[in-house]
Amino acid sequence: MSINSQKINVNSNKLTQVILTSILCSSLFTSSVFAADISFEIEGVNTQPSKIYAQLFNSQDSYSKGEAFSATYLQAKQGINKVIFTNIPVGQYAIRFFQDENNNGTLDTNLFGMPSEGYGFSNNAKPNYGPVGYQDAAFTVTEQQDPVINQTHIIY
Structure with missing residues (x-):
């Protein structure tokens, strides 16, 4: 049971990193619109x-x-x-x-x-x-x- 909760925490951290990276990249592109x-x-x-x-x-x-x-x-x-x-x-x-x-x-x-x-x-x-x-x-x-x-x- 502790193995599954560790996998969820690892996957949750990766998902959070992907979301934060996406938000950062999209804000960089939208701020440069002429x-x-x-x-x-x-x-x-x-x-x-x-x-x-x-x-x-x-x-x-x-x-x-x-x-x-x-x-x-x-x-x-x-x-x-x-x-x-x-x-x-x-x-x-x-x-x-x-x-x-x-x-x-x-x-x-x-x-x-x-x-x-x-x-x-x-x-x-x-x-x-x-x-x-x-x-x-x-x-x-x-x-x-x-x-x-x-x-x-x-x-x-």
Whole structure:
């Protein structure tokens, strides 16, 4: 009976060492994850008292589904408006935004489905007989960039 309890104690000590080593290694790897800030500058915004809503997407699929990786808004001002997304990991991203000129929280459209409020995309991507695709608006965040700066001009 004493032999079995010694084996259990030895196995228990080895298991504890393995668990502690795993925790230590995982904390070393997770602490070195790179994150950058994205500064998105929107030019040509009008003086209409309103908000600018911006969404950051991290894949074609999330862009198509409208499932933003991150989203924010700011009070619109005339001239250049700057949207900041912080602690963004390395990867490919696209941004789309609109100026909510009537403050109803949605991008309004006309009878033909065209936006009737200011809008735009990263990389200054422009629609061409349909919505802007993810690849047209996509840009890459790398470990060498901090902050990432992307500029566009609002479309009215």
